[in-house]
Amino acid sequence: ILNVEQSPQSLHVQEGDSTNFTCSFPSSNFYALHWYRWETAKSPEALFVMTLNGDEKKKGRISATLNTKEGYSYLYIKGSQPEDSATYLCAFFPGNNDMRFGAGTRLTVKP
Amino acid sequence: DGGITQSPKYLFRKEGQNVTLSCEQNLNHDAMYWYRQDPGQGLRLIYYSQIVNDFQKGDIAEGYSVSREKKESFPLTVTSAQKNPTAFYLCASSYETSGYEQFFGPGTRLTVL
Numbered sequence: 001i002l003n004v005e006q007s008p009q010s011l012h013v014q015e016g017d018s019t020n021f022t023c024s025f026p027s028s029n030f031y032a033l034h035w036y037r038w039e040t041a042k043s044p045e046a047l048f049v050m051t052l053n054g055d056e057k058k059k060g061r062i063s064a065t066l067n068t069k070e071g072y073s074y075l076y077i078k079g080s081q082p083e084d085s086a087t088y089l090c091a092f093f094p095g096n097n098d099m100r101f102g103a104g105t106r107l108t109v110k111p
Numbered sequence: 112d113g114g115i116t117q118s119p120k121y122l123f124r125k126e127g128q129n130v131t132l133s134c135e136q137n138l139n140h141d142a143m144y145w146y147r148q149d150p151g152q153g154l155r156l157i158y159y160s161q162i163v164n165d166f167q168k169g170d171i172a173e174g175y176s177v178s179r180e181k182k183e184s185f186p187l188t189v190t191s192a193q194k195n196p197t198a199f200y201l202c203a204s205s206y207e208t209s210g211y212e213q214f215f216g217p218g219t220r221l222t223v224l
Binding site: 004006031032034036042043044045046049051089091093095097099100101102103104 | 146151153155156161167210211214215217
């Protein structure tokens with residue numbers, strides 16, 4: 001069974017705070033890990049596709065790191081803004097057309 | 112504009128009825144997927160298709176059926192055999208199934224009365 005765990009389940013921060021959350025996945029048979037942002041009333045949108053151990057990706061104030069040997073990825077948001085409020089999903093791909101999504105971390109940024 | 116459309120946005124059906132959810136994409140993607148979301152859970156894969164006229168079961172295919180007669184279309188039928196069909200359904204597509212970024216539709220919320 002491929003279990004993808006995301007923590008915390010929800011997070012409330014003040015505008016300007018920096019924050020991070022975790023995605024844990026099986027460390028064997030790694031092929032790719034995706035991060036998606038899902039805003040209320042919108043469709044999930046891809047943030048990052050990560051494939052190599054040690055990968056670090058950045059998009060504006062959001063960045064992600066990947067450790068395939070120990071089976072985790074961190075997503076960081078620097079200087080959170082109210083528009084960052086969303087559910088952040090990670091998805092693990094072991095490479096055999098299987099895929100598993102985590103339950104997500106719901107981020108609320110208060111002005 | 113390229114993208115994925117799903118219809119309808121909200122759907123109500125009586126218990127015992129089959130219902131078909133529409134998913135269309137104009138991104139020229141080979142791969143398409145159907146997911147189900149329930150409160151507090153991640154997206155769970157129902158079916159996926161790597162190419163026209165081919166589809167594979169996901170984790171929770173029981174009570175569902177799909178077809179892929181055209182590259183741009185991947186309709187999902189929720190049959191009366193699905194024991195707990197009330198949920199939010201998301202369709203997605205990607206260039207291929209091998210870990211490529213997925214593009215999602217807006218979703219259909221199905222309620223069984």
